[in-house]
Amino acid sequence: LGGSISRALQQMSNATIIDEKALNECLNEITRALLQADVQFKLVRDMQTNIKKIVNLEDLAAGHNKRRIIQQAIFNELCKMLDPGKPSFTPKKGKTSIIMFVGLQGSGKTTTCTKYAYYHQKKGWKPALVCADTFRAGAFDQLKQNATKAKIPFYGSYMESDPVKIAAEGVERFKKENCDLIIVDTSGRHKQEAALFEEMRQVSEATKPDLIIFVMDGSIGQAAFDQAQAFKKIVSVGAVIVTKMDGHAKGGGALSAVAATKSPVIFLGTGEHMDEFEVFDVKPFVSRLLGMGDWSGFMDKIHEVVPMDQQPELMQKLSEGHFTMRIMYEQFQNILKMGPMGQVLSMLPGFSAELMPKGHEKESQAKVKRYMTMMDSMTNEELDSTNPKLMNESRIMRIARGSGRQVRDVMEMLEEYKRLAKIWGKMKGLKIPKGGDMSAL
Ligand code: GDP
Numbered sequence: 001l002g003g004s005i006s007r008a009l010q011q012m013s014n015a016t017i018i019d020e021k022a023l024n025e026c027l028n029e030i031t032r033a034l035l036q037a038d039v040q041f042k043l044v045r046d047m048q049t050n051i052k053k054i055v056n057l058e059d060l061a062a063g064h065n066k067r068r069i070i071q072q073a074i075f076n077e078l079c080k081m082l083d084p085g086k087p088s089f090t091p092k093k094g095k096t097s098i099i100m101f102v103g104l105q106g107s108g109k110t111t112t113c114t115k116y117a118y119y120h121q122k123k124g125w126k127p128a129l130v131c132a133d134t135f136r137a138g139a140f141d142q143l144k145q146n147a148t149k150a151k152i153p154f155y156g157s158y159m160e161s162d163p164v165k166i167a168a169e170g171v172e173r174f175k176k177e178n179c180d181l182i183i184v185d186t187s188g189r190h191k192q193e194a195a196l197f198e199e200m201r202q203v204s205e206a207t208k209p210d211l212i213i214f215v216m217d218g219s220i221g222q223a224a225f226d227q228a229q230a231f232k233k234i235v236s237v238g239a240v241i242v243t244k245m246d247g248h249a250k251g252g253g254a255l256s257a258v259a260a261t262k263s264p265v266i267f268l269g270t271g272e273h274m275d276e277f278e279v280f281d282v283k284p285f286v287s288r289l290l291g292m293g294d295w296s297g298f299m300d301k302i303h304e305v306v307p308m309d310q311q312p313e314l315m316q317k318l319s320e321g322h323f324t325m326r327i328m329y330e331q332f333q334n335i336l337k338m339g340p341m342g343q344v345l346s347m348l349p350g351f352s353a354e355l356m357p358k359g360h361e362k363e364s365q366a367k368v369k370r371y372m373t374m375m376d377s378m379t380n381e382e383l384d385s386t387n388p389k390l391m392n393e394s395r396i397m398r399i400a401r402g403s404g405r406q407v408r409d410v411m412e413m414l415e416e417y418k419r420l421a422k423i424w425g426k427m428k429g430l431k432i433p434k435g436g437d438m439s440a441l
């Protein structure tokens with residue numbers, strides 16, 4: 001998806017005249033990409049209309065920030081689509097809340113119930129699990145196993161076949177035990193059968209949940225909207241959790257679920273394990289959805305860190321696959337010029353975690369300066385080379401001597417270069433607009 005959107009924007013920025021036709025072509029391309037990401041057709045169409053309203057053709061024609069304007073507009077629209085306008089019910093620690101989970105069989109309800117309980121337990125809550133799934137054989141065993149592993153109290157029965165009765169009993173019991181988060185797991189049949197919905201409605205009536213969470217398998221594709229809507233019609237869904245985001249899920253279904261339930265996504269399931277559970281955060285999710293996680297961040301950072309007049313040249317070199325020692329030197333210079341290390345941490349890809357760990361800004365700065373001193377002893381040939389074999393033993397010894405450092409220091413600096421070259425090497429093949437109009441990127 002990221003690829004096709006980048007491509008659409010790229011074509012757009014290459015077009016000399018940005019007229020309505022060019023904009024439409026670009027939007028069509030993006031539409032296709034979003035549909036492929038399982039975003040519902042109607043939502044995509046609405047978004048297209050909105051973007052056309054937002055993006056001012058005159059701004060585009062002026063040649064400034066074409067891609068950025070459109071990219072930003074798409075990003076903002078998607079963020080808006082994920083925000084139903086009101087937050088979901090938020091349970092309060094120490095005060096009893098009843099949370100009911102609904103969703104089709106296999107969507108991940110039982111797993112997610114435990115994750116949700118475990119997440120809160122770690123934060124000092126007193127959660128409890130109630131198994132109101134009497135439909136599926138083994139449902140209680142599964143919940144029991146999960147709960148035991150997480151040391152969370154649970155309630156259920158092998159004998160009783162009435163889920164409404166079990167749910168009511170379980171909630172009563174845990175209220176008496178002063179649990180502050182009573183979680184009711186329900187059964188989910190294969191299809192959205194009437195019997196399932198009736199049972200769900202009755203459990204909801206008997207337990208009076210403060211919040212009903214709709215659990216959705218993230219990989220169900222275009223079916224998401226109808227499925228979410230069907231549940232919303234029967235019980236008052238107040239929040240969504242999208243599971244299996246670790247697999248093939250493209251994420252577009254989350255937008256459908258929000259649109260259909262008018263409720264926010266609150267967590268994502270990212271694996272089968274108890275702690276593979278993330279608080280939902282709109283912006284990173286949309287970045288991932290657009291596949292621009294690394295990429296647009298990368299571009300933004302270059303704009304922030306690299307002085308304007310150097311940007312075209314740098315981009316040109318990177319697009320040719322030349323991340324040389326000299327480029328590393330220049331980026332070090334830029335970083336040092338920007339002042340306190342803390343502020344520039346993670347500004348450029350690869351320059352953060354290892355080279356400049358948080359909390360070690362002073363050491364990082366010293367290290368960067370040390371690397372630069374060694375590079376001052378390098379020849380132009382060495383600085384401009386992209387041949388890793390060039391740096392032989394005698395050159396390394398010469399640099400060490402010249403800079404008054406140890407051979408191992410030079411080796412360390414070269415390792416750092418190799419690491420960064422690998423990361424920055426991803427820029428290879430990037431198309432640079434004629435005239436180096438960086439604002440178009
Ligand atoms: P339920 O029928 O709705 O209760 O669904 P279950 O909780 O039993 O989950 C169905 C299957 O999906 C199980 O094999 C789970 O391990 C798996 N599952 C649930 N959540 C996730 C997730 O976030 N990622 C992955 N990879 N698997 C999950």
Ligand code: MG
Nearest residue numbers: 109110133139
């Ligand atoms: Mg289950």
